[in-house]
Amino acid sequence: MEFVLLIFLPIVAALFIPFLFRKIKGIHTGWFVLLVPVVLFIYYTTFIKTTMDGGHALSELQWIPTLGISFVSYLDGLSILFSLLITGIGALVVLYSIFYLDKNKEKLGNFYVYLLLFMSAMLGVVQSDNVISLYLFWELTSISSFLLIGYWFTRDGSRFGALKSMMVTVFGGLMMLGGFVLLGIMGGTFSIRELIAGSSSFVGHEYFTLALVLILLGAFTKSAQFPFYIWLPDAMEAPTPVSAYLHSATMVKAGLYLVARFTPIFAVSEVWIWLVTGIGLLTLFWGSLFAVKQTDLKAILAFSTVSQLGLIMSLLGAGAITFHVDEALFSFAMFAAIFHLINHATFKGSLFMIAGIVDHETGTRDIRKLGGLMSIMPVSFTVAFIGSMSMAGLPPFNGFLSKEMFLQSMLAIRQFELFNFATWGIVFPVVAWIASVFTFIYSVYFVFKTFTGKRKVETLPLEPHEAPVGMLISPVILAMLVVGIFFIPNVVGKWLVKPAVMAIQPYQYSHPSEVEVHVSAWHGFASVELWMTVGIILIGGLLYLSLSKWQKFYGIQPESLSLNGLYDATMTFSEKGMNRLSRMYMTGLIRTYLLFIFAFLSVTTVAMLFLQDAFVVDMSSFSKISVYGLINAVILLLAVAFVLLSKTRLGAIISLGAVGYSVALFFVIFKAPDLALTQLVIETVSVALFLLAFQRLPKLSDHGETKSNKLVNGIIALGVGVTVTLVALSSHSQKLVASISQYYKDTVETEAGGGNIVNVILVDYRGFDTLFEIAVLAIAGIGVLGMIKLRLARKESTDENK
Amino acid sequence: MKTNDVILQTTTKVIFFIIFLFSIHIFFAGHYTPGGGFVGGLLTTGAIVLLLLAFDLNTVQKALPFNFTIMTAIGLLLALGTAAGSIFFNVPFFTHAFDDFSLPLFGVTSLHTAMVFDAGVFLVVVGSAITIIQSIGGDS
Numbered sequence: 001m002e003f004v005l006l007i008f009l010p011i012v013a014a015l016f017i018p019f020l021f022r023k024i025k026g027i028h029t030g031w032f033v034l035l036v037p038v039v040l041f042i043y044y045t046t047f048i049k050t051t052m053d054g055g056h057a058l059s060e061l062q063w064i065p066t067l068g069i070s071f072v073s074y075l076d077g078l079s080i081l082f083s084l085l086i087t088g089i090g091a092l093v094v095l096y097s098i099f100y101l102d103k104n105k106e107k108l109g110n111f112y113v114y115l116l117l118f119m120s121a122m123l124g125v126v127q128s129d130n131v132i133s134l135y136l137f138w139e140l141t142s143i144s145s146f147l148l149i150g151y152w153f154t155r156d157g158s159r160f161g162a163l164k165s166m167m168v169t170v171f172g173g174l175m176m177l178g179g180f181v182l183l184g185i186m187g188g189t190f191s192i193r194e195l196i197a198g199s200s201s202f203v204g205h206e207y208f209t210l211a212l213v214l215i216l217l218g219a220f221t222k223s224a225q226f227p228f229y230i231w232l233p234d235a236m237e238a239p240t241p242v243s244a245y246l247h248s249a250t251m252v253k254a255g256l257y258l259v260a261r262f263t264p265i266f267a268v269s270e271v272w273i274w275l276v277t278g279i280g281l282l283t284l285f286w287g288s289l290f291a292v293k294q295t296d297l298k299a300i301l302a303f304s305t306v307s308q309l310g311l312i313m314s315l316l317g318a319g320a321i322t323f324h325v326d327e328a329l330f331s332f333a334m335f336a337a338i339f340h341l342i343n344h345a346t347f348k349g350s351l352f353m354i355a356g357i358v359d360h361e362t363g364t365r366d367i368r369k370l371g372g373l374m375s376i377m378p379v380s381f382t383v384a385f386i387g388s389m390s391m392a393g394l395p396p397f398n399g400f401l402s403k404e405m406f407l408q409s410m411l412a413i414r415q416f417e418l419f420n421f422a423t424w425g426i427v428f429p430v431v432a433w434i435a436s437v438f439t440f441i442y443s444v445y446f447v448f449k450t451f452t453g454k455r456k457v458e459t460l461p462l463e464p465h466e467a468p469v470g471m472l473i474s475p476v477i478l479a480m481l482v483v484g485i486f487f488i489p490n491v492v493g494k495w496l497v498k499p500a501v502m503a504i505q506p507y508q509y510s511h512p513s514e515v516e517v518h519v520s521a522w523h524g525f526a527s528v529e530l531w532m533t534v535g536i537i538l539i540g541g542l543l544y545l546s547l548s549k550w551q552k553f554y555g556i557q558p559e560s561l562s563l564n565g566l567y568d569a570t571m572t573f574s575e576k577g578m579n580r581l582s583r584m585y586m587t588g589l590i591r592t593y594l595l596f597i598f599a600f601l602s603v604t605t606v607a608m609l610f611l612q613d614a615f616v617v618d619m620s621s622f623s624k625i626s627v628y629g630l631i632n633a634v635i636l637l638l639a640v641a642f643v644l645l646s647k648t649r650l651g652a653i654i655s656l657g658a659v660g661y662s663v664a665l666f667f668v669i670f671k672a673p674d675l676a677l678t679q680l681v682i683e684t685v686s687v688a689l690f691l692l693a694f695q696r697l698p699k700l701s702d703h704g705e706t707k708s709n710k711l712v713n714g715i716i717a718l719g720v721g722v723t724v725t726l727v728a729l730s731s732h733s734q735k736l737v738a739s740i741s742q743y744y745k746d747t748v749e750t751e752a753g754g755g756n757i758v759n760v761i762l763v764d765y766r767g768f769d770t771l772f773e774i775a776v777l778a779i780a781g782i783g784v785l786g787m788i789k790l791r792l793a794r795k796e797s798t799d800e801n802k
Numbered sequence: 803m804k805t806n807d808v809i810l811q812t813t814t815k816v817i818f819f820i821i822f823l824f825s826i827h828i829f830f831a832g833h834y835t836p837g838g839g840f841v842g843g844l845l846t847t848g849a850i851v852l853l854l855l856a857f858d859l860n861t862v863q864k865a866l867p868f869n870f871t872i873m874t875a876i877g878l879l880l881a882l883g884t885a886a887g888s889i890f891f892n893v894p895f896f897t898h899a900f901d902d903f904s905l906p907l908f909g910v911t912s913l914h915t916a917m918v919f920d921a922g923v924f925l926v927v928v929g930s931a932i933t934i935i936q937s938i939g940g941d942s
Contacts, residue, residue: 062889062892063889064895065894674837677828677845678840681847685844685931688935689935692935692939693938752898752900752916753833753912753914755835756833756836756837758836758838759837759920760916762920763898763916764898764916767885774877774881774923777926777927777930778875778877778878778930781871781934782871784937784938788937788938788940789937
């Protein structure tokens with residue numbers, strides 16, 4: 001079987017969810033959903049063997065091959081790592097959500113449909129080899145995340161957060177699409193593999209840096225890097241399983257994936273290295289600084305996620321330096337980045353779940369109201385403690401290992417003498433260290449303020465108690481992984497990290513085993529990182545103890561001067577400004593709109609005709625005018641005159657019908673039975689429609705036309721008539737390109753198996769056209785239905801108010 | 803508007819079926835001779851419009867108890883499904899397939915996936931046109 005189809009498995013499963021949710025009331029819908037990620041996880045583990053040997057798997061599904069667009073699933077070390085994270089954490093999150101979301105009170109049908117949609121989208125992002133299909137899935141993650149954040153859509157906060165996340169991530173996505181198109185222009189292909197292979201040929205291209213920046217914008221908005229992180233804290237309005245899944249383990253990591261995936265193409269550029277490393281470090285610093293300010297448990301975690309994503313981003317940037325200097329230190333950074341990515345998914349996933357449990361069992365997430373829950377919720381406390389200490393970078397947890405590697409890489413950057421790193425290099429370890437101190441503080445803040453100290457039971461909305469067993473399974477598994485990875489880091493390294501590193505740095509390695517990184521917990525007393533960690537614990541500890549004294553300094557910054565303030569101001573401004581702009585030309589009179597449309601049409605067409613010197617009349621090829629044609633033309637003209645001169649609307653409608661019928665007659669004369677038939681029926685139906693709406697139309701004399709109005713109308717009508725005539729004459733006389741009809745005549749039998757060219761064009765050659773046309777038709781039908789039915793409904797509701 | 807036009811109603815009852823059968827004929831013949839889903843759908847719409855003219859909205863709704871909005875949706879799904887289905891055979895989106903089959907009663911018949919697509923077009927045309935007419939006509 002083609003495994004590319006597996007990407008669509010969650011979407012296909014999603015089709016059945018509403019049915020299951022409605023019909024099977026006794027069983028929580030989540031149990032059915034759970035099957036999907038579990039099956040996929042097991043299936044994807046079978047690829048580990050291939051990627052460990054440095055191989056990859058490829059599976060292709062045709063989409064629009066003539067444009068170079070296909071669904072290509074390319075499984076190498078990096079894709080497999082991400083696919084396993086998506087399905088593995090996905091399974092745990094679904095399991096958790098079964099206990100978190102009540103099957104009787106919540107709209108589970110919606111929830112799981114969105115979640116499965118998201119799962120497909122995410123798998124598509126990390127497996128796509130084609131940048132266009134990657135973009136498609138990328139935006140699908142934005143949309144499904146929008147739906148998930150807005151899951152409790154009756155709350156203002158949910159809607160605001162959902163809109164904000166979509167605004168920011170879709171903005172980045174569109175920028176990224178631009179970058180992809182530029183890449184396609186430069187490299188002549190949309191396949192990432194081919195782009196990587198041919199990247200040396202277009203490095204010096206003038207679009208290179210532009211494409212780089214645009215693609216990074218996509219990655220930075222998705223991965224909540226500074227200054228785009230503002231959407232992530234507001235995304236916490238989503239149900240906690242969603243936060244644990246999307247906003248810590250998977251979607252936000254899509255940006256990291258993108259950076260890693262495109263490193264082989266862009267790493268040669270100093271702009272890339274400066275931007276990725278610099279923005280990453282800034283985000284790490286900023287996120288950790290502001291995490292301590294927060295009072296909501298999930299907000300603390302959101303900011304900590306922002307900072308951790310920054311950490312991984314900066315490591316990816318440092319790892320890209322290997323493309324310039326052949327030093328083991330920097331492939332080490334790439335290893336650290338991937339390793340920390342796995343570690344972060346485990347500890348942050350468990351912490352989010354704990355935050356959800358605390359919220360679920362006590363009724364609040366406000367850290368000021370919490371405290372002393374340790375004895376009531378011992379299991380949750382243990383998990384929270386393990387997760388937090390791993391996040392703070394303490395042994396014996398996996399976060400310690402990758403944190404040490406991070407510090408080591410940042411120290412190594414100092415020695416790198418390229419692109420001014422020698423002068424600025426010292427900034428990197430210093431900023432990294434300060435950020436780590438704050439990381440330590442918020443980790444301790446999160447766990448100890450919640451679980452230790454005086455119990456404030458009277459302020460809690462609910463009587464606190466330990467969570468049910470089922471809800472604890474997922475966080476406990478993740479916590480066990482946190483501890484487990486600390487003791488067997490090299491197994492994880494060999495199975496998952498090294499193949500991924502090889503995928504990111506294909507020029508350096510031909511086999512994963514060549515990535516000579518050995519993770520060890522103990523580097524001896526001489527290592528600088530160890531003393532940096534000791535310093536982090538000491539200074540961080542002191543600062544935590546004096547937290548109440550300096551936490552109030554955060555209040556100094558006024559809200560209007562923050563990035564959130566900027567976002568709000570931009571939104572309000574664009575809404576008001578655009579409203580004013582559209583009110584200028586949207587008068588509500590259909591006459592005005594038609595005026596604009598026709599005037600624009602005739603002016604531009606005639607101008608182009610003469611600018612391009614395209615107007616020619618070739619009298620010799622005109623056919624003779626038959627008697628029937630002449631008579632029919634007279635009828636047509638008479639009918640048009642009747643429409644204009646008619647004093648009653650009924651007369652106008654009927655003469656308009658006559659115009660239509662005589663046009664149909666022309667089709668008959670010129671031997672186009674298809675068109676004639678269509679025209680006749682259309683005319684009949686539209687006259688009937690007109691008559692139906694007739695009694696609701698205003699009187700003909702009522703529409704307030706003045707003399708000048710009539711003059712403008714006349715000019716426009718004349719202009720359109722002249723335009724159409726000119727276009728018809730010159731398109732008949734132009735013989736620059738051969739007529740396409742011969743091609744249809746030749747191929748209609750062989751290619752499409754049909755006899756009627758018109759119909760074959762409609763359903764086959766130009767099927768897209770027809771598909772979109774009927775979509776427009778359907779939308780028009782539903783639009784009319786909506787307008788009339790909604791108007792009736794509103795009338796009824798106002799009646800009730802009376 | 804109350805009318806009781808016996809002649810119109812009587813002839814309509816007969817003519818409706820003639821137009822309807824003609825539209826079906828035109829739909830199936832469309833791939834080889836003039837016709838197809840679009841015209842066929844319009845003809846059926848015309849037949850229903852004739853019914854609406856001769857009788858009133860409620861009578862026609864009772865006689866043809868279809869939900870035309872849903873018919874539109876089914877048509878769209880059918881058309882989109884035909885187009886999308888091809889990618890599961892690993893051929894480009896919108897690739898049609900056709901062949902001759904020997905069927906009982908019909909003899910050798912050429913079957914074409916384009917017909918399924920055309921059926922979608924037919925349903926959308928009928929569905930949305932009648933939806934529009936019904937909602938405008940039913941608006942009081």
